[in-house]
Amino acid sequence: MIVRVRSKDGNFRFDLQPNDDASKLIEKVLETMQNADPQSLTFSNQPRGGEFAASTLKGSSLAELGIAHGHLLFAAYNETTSTATASASSNAATDPITTAESLSAAASSSSQSQSASSTSRSKKPWETVKEHSVDTYWEAQEGKITRKKDSTFCRHGPKGMCDYCMPLEPYDSKYQAENSIKHLSFHAYLRKQDIATNRPTQSFIPPLEEVDYTVKKPCPSASHPSWPAGICTKCQPSAITLQRQPYRMVDHVEFAHPDLIENILTFWRSTATQRFGFLLGRYEAYPDVPMGIKAVVEAIHEPPQEGELDGLTLGVPWEQQPRVERLAKLCRLEFVGIIYSDLSPADPTHQDPSLAGKVVCKRHKDSFFLSGIETIFAAQLQLGNPNPSRFSSTGRFNSKFVTCILSGTEEGAIDVSAYQISEQGMGMVQADMIEASVNPNIIRVKPSEGERYVPEVFYRYTNEYKIDVKESAKPTFPVEYLIVNATHGFPNAPNPTFLSSKFPIENRPGLHDQDLTVALTSIGRIVGHKELFPIGDGVESTKGKSRADDDQVRQKLVGALSDWHLLAFLDTSGFLDQDDMAALCRLATTHDSSAALDALLLRPGWQTLMALAREHVPTSASETKAPEPPKDQFTYDGGIDSDEDVGFDDANEDFYDDGEGDDDDEVHVSHVRRAPARNDTSDADAVTAAAIAAAAATDDAPAGVKVCSHCTYHNEPSASDCEICGLPL
Numbered sequence: 001m002i003v004r005v006r007s008k009d010g011n012f013r014f015d016l017q018p019n020d021d022a023s024k025l026i027e028k029v030l031e032t033m034q035n036a037d038p039q040s041l042t043f044s045n046q047p048r049g050g051e052f053a054a055s056t057l058k059g060s061s062l063a064e065l066g067i068a069h070g071h072l073l074f075a076a077y078n079e080t081t082s083t084a085t086a087s088a089s090s091n092a093a094t095d096p097i098t099t100a101e102s103l104s105a106a107a108s109s110s111s112q113s114q115s116a117s118s119t120s121r122s123k124k125p126w127e128t129v130k131e132h133s134v135d136t137y138w139e140a141q142e143g144k145i146t147r148k149k150d151s152t153f154c155r156h157g158p159k160g161m162c163d164y165c166m167p168l169e170p171y172d173s174k175y176q177a178e179n180s181i182k183h184l185s186f187h188a189y190l191r192k193q194d195i196a197t198n199r200p201t202q203s204f205i206p207p208l209e210e211v212d213y214t215v216k217k218p219c220p221s222a223s224h225p226s227w228p229a230g231i232c233t234k235c236q237p238s239a240i241t242l243q244r245q246p247y248r249m250v251d252h253v254e255f256a257h258p259d260l261i262e263n264i265l266t267f268w269r270s271t272a273t274q275r276f277g278f279l280l281g282r283y284e285a286y287p288d289v290p291m292g293i294k295a296v297v298e299a300i301h302e303p304p305q306e307g308e309l310d311g312l313t314l315g316v317p318w319e320q321q322p323r324v325e326r327l328a329k330l331c332r333l334e335f336v337g338i339i340y341s342d343l344s345p346a347d348p349t350h351q352d353p354s355l356a357g358k359v360v361c362k363r364h365k366d367s368f369f370l371s372g373i374e375t376i377f378a379a380q381l382q383l384g385n386p387n388p389s390r391f392s393s394t395g396r397f398n399s400k401f402v403t404c405i406l407s408g409t410e411e412g413a414i415d416v417s418a419y420q421i422s423e424q425g426m427g428m429v430q431a432d433m434i435e436a437s438v439n440p441n442i443i444r445v446k447p448s449e450g451e452r453y454v455p456e457v458f459y460r461y462t463n464e465y466k467i468d469v470k471e472s473a474k475p476t477f478p479v480e481y482l483i484v485n486a487t488h489g490f491p492n493a494p495n496p497t498f499l500s501s502k503f504p505i506e507n508r509p510g511l512h513d514q515d516l517t518v519a520l521t522s523i524g525r526i527v528g529h530k531e532l533f534p535i536g537d538g539v540e541s542t543k544g545k546s547r548a549d550d551d552q553v554r555q556k557l558v559g560a561l562s563d564w565h566l567l568a569f570l571d572t573s574g575f576l577d578q579d580d581m582a583a584l585c586r587l588a589t590t591h592d593s594s595a596a597l598d599a600l601l602l603r604p605g606w607q608t609l610m611a612l613a614r615e616h617v618p619t620s621a622s623e624t625k626a627p628e629p630p631k632d633q634f635t636y637d638g639g640i641d642s643d644e645d646v647g648f649d650d651a652n653e654d655f656y657d658d659g660e661g662d663d664d665d666e667v668h669v670s671h672v673r674r675a676p677a678r679n680d681t682s683d684a685d686a687v688t689a690a691a692i693a694a695a696a697a698t699d700d701a702p703a704g705v706k707v708c709s710h711c712t713y714h715n716e717p718s719a720s721d722c723e724i725c726g727l728p729l
Helices: 022-031 082-094 096-121 133-140 173-178 186-197 259-271 321-330 372-384 423-430 516-527 547-561 564-570 578-590 595-601 604-614 642-646 683-700
Strands: 002-007 010-015 042-044 072-076 240-242 252-255 276-286 292-301 305-307 312-314 334-342 402-408 414-421 434-436 442-445 457-462 468-472 476-478 483-489
Touching (some): 002 022, 133 186, 240 423, 292 334, 321 564, 372 423, 414 423, 547 564
Antiparallel strands (some): 002 010, 276 292, 305 312, 457 468
């Protein structure tokens, strides 16, 4: 076959075979060049851009590189200096023996370098990258959109297929328009790009390429000094036209349990200041979108921060971030995004009953959805958490990192909004081209200064006459061009990885104080003074207790230990080493009260911790009472002492008042709706009757039996909690 090569020396034709190595082509090309530096030789399929170093092509056949008969390649190279040539000629004339030795050494060095380059070439970035499991899953799936038989147009049998019912590609534009799909999923977009880039008869070419708005240093042409001393069309970035990103890396954000959001709201209701946290979770397939991906949030870790009424201050990354990332990896989780609150009460004075419980709507179509400074901050976090992909020439492309905001809706309710920064936004932040503006809904383009080079930036929009207009983005442009929104929600049947969230949350001094005594007491309250042994070792945990009681204690212990905040605290206690924490994390995530718990019970660090926990077992019923949560200023707070005896759940019950009953005269209601009247029997009478019944049951009880004062059940003498109602004896 004939391969054509065009360089500054002219056009050349070489007769080669498809199975010839690329090094043979390189040798023939170098023969046509005068004073060419072999290390600088590059090939490209186009006159400008897309150059590949010749050394990276060695070891591959022409057919593997996609070079066929009549293929045209563009070659470029740098010339060697005349000084080096003259010096070599002088040395050859004066000392031929030395010259021969040097040439032999050069040949040996060249062969070694070629061998090394061949070894390095075999490990290309996209070949060694480790992708997310959800990416591997979708790459193995067909991903087509199935359609049912059309009763109007289909004329075939039940096993037939026609154009009206055949499966569609996941990127089908008609399906996208009919179902109002604003953004394609990442893998649908990738499937579309891969089909357009690669052909079955050609070698694989990565269809994705990261945007780069920086000046190339040094210049590929090597015809001038590097920027800022000089610039040309080969090293300067092209003009940027901002447009809506057609795809999104994550289609949906799913919170495993509503308590994740409620914990942040509780902090705001208690302090009136904002809160920030990192989302810990994993990525899974999202079947509601063709080839979709969702981020499942299992826990929220709050770094050190200072909350304010309208913002917060924090440092990212913080010194404990590597430890938290390692602990999350033990739980098979990772950082999937961030969440922070932006809340303000609609009535700060709490005087208007119609505004009770409502918040101000700050983010809407007439103001902003994501401010400029938030956009830049989110883009920096996405740059720090790139998405590994074997379909990109650099081994990474964009990011799956999401940004969630807790803010008010137009109805005054609280809702979550999920966003991502577009690929263009990440590239502009990486090139230091943009900065925040005083107006939150616009971003300012920086001027070219010093090492910074800013190309021309444009953006398109449709004016009031329905005409497509292209304008310069300098000095400012709307921030909406850089953001991509995603949906969010909660599962219909929650199945969270962590079963509990009762342990105090980290970095909340004064509100939730983490202490070793609190952790030991919470564990000791469940275990008591008994010692747990692995199942099947032939030793009973406690004499007089049945195996069913032991199983119940083991289940309660697993539920208490399945708490992310407790795991993060115990990791800093100093009692548990890496192997102990690995066993504890395995137990917390698998909820296995048999094998996983047995493995933890055999760990020496855990045995030491359990010995300390048995020393912190509460000795009275008053000590076993769990601390009350902070009062919510937006919910009914009781107002009288009798409510505490009845035990109403103020956070979940609505109260009504029709004016009857003496006990409700002093009730202060913060809800819009009022509480109903109580029964004629007073709370004090109910408590007295219960006490009399418990005393009578105690008198009739046989010796050595503990009678529950709440339900009058006869418990065994060694019991600390009632087996029926579960309350302390």
